[in-house]
Amino acid sequence: MKFKKFHILIWLLLAISVANAQKTEVTISFNEHFFDTLLDAVFRHSGPPEFPLARNEINRRDAEIERRVRNSEFGPTHSFTLKTRNTELETQFRRFGGENPICKETIQLLRESNGVRTSVRFRDGKIYAPLAFAGNYNPPFIGCVPFSGIAETNIELEFDLTNQRLIARANVLKVSLTGTGGVGGNVIARLIQSSIDKRINPIEIIRLDKLSFVVPIQNSSNLKMKAVGIRHEITNGVLSVYVAFEFLKA
Known part of the structure; x- marks a missing residue:
């Protein structure tokens, strides 16, 4: 009870x-x-x-480098015209600090x-x-x-x-x-x-x-x-x- x-x-x-x-x-x-x-x-x-470095920051950096390469801002030694073949542009782009496949x-x-x-x-x-x-x-x-x-x-x-x-x-x-x-x-x-x-x-x-x-x-x-x-x-x-x-x- x-x-x-x-x-x-x-x-x-x-x-x-x-x-x-x-x-x-x-x-x-x-x-x-x-x-x-x-x-x-x-x-x-x-x-x-x-983890990878922030992709958006790297993309902004790479875009700026590509713009400078295309506009021949690296001087006469590395100058291009916009008619440069894509493979040559890619080589130069990577040479001047773009996204590097061997740099993780x-x-x-x-x-x-x-x-x-x-x-x-x-x-x-x-x-x-x-x-x-x-x-x-x-x-x-x-x-x-x-x-x-x-x-x-x-x-x-x-x-x-x-x-x-x-x-x-x-x-x-x-x-x-x-x-x-x-x-x-x-x-x-x-x-x-x-x-x-x-x-x-x-x-x-x-x-x-x-x-x-x-x-x-x-x-x-x-x-x-x-x-x-x-x-x-x-x-x-x-x-x-x-x-x-x-x-x-x-």
Whole structure:
């Protein structure tokens, strides 16, 4: 009898929660060690992530080179007329820094470069992520240039309500390059930001529907949790994400 009364009481409490669309918060905490361990596992088990430099930036560069070649802007030694055969134009185009089939214009994320490791760090209430990388760039007149360096990024957290996800976006603050001899630093920085936007962002951190659970109630009904918002704070080197849930009738 006591058990039956207790069951009725629980049902009434849940029913009231549904009627008032009661909300609650779930706290998820991450420290820097968690991300270090995660990155170690990623690089150990899947190898360095690699992706091509942003295609639209390269296309703009190649189009400018082709225009200059066609207009004989490289001087009398390399002058053409528009009647030049396509094969000759292609040879000259590639010679002066157009898309080079033997120069793989890609960026590869590294675990470490020049003593700096790819990591996630919490500083002054913000999330920073230095990204170590290496790659190849094919600037005009120079040819294939290998480079490496560090991209200093700031991480912004976002709540994707439609897909019930906590996501992050990396914004490049500064790029420090080595190996280019000062060639194309600004262009490479733009290429890296464009490539990160297209190939990395957004970064899915957690699928919040996986945190939900179903509570059985009377009359074959269920209660489910739905994430409706997030907030976060960083204290003492720990990122705490507060996820607001509401209980809904399934």
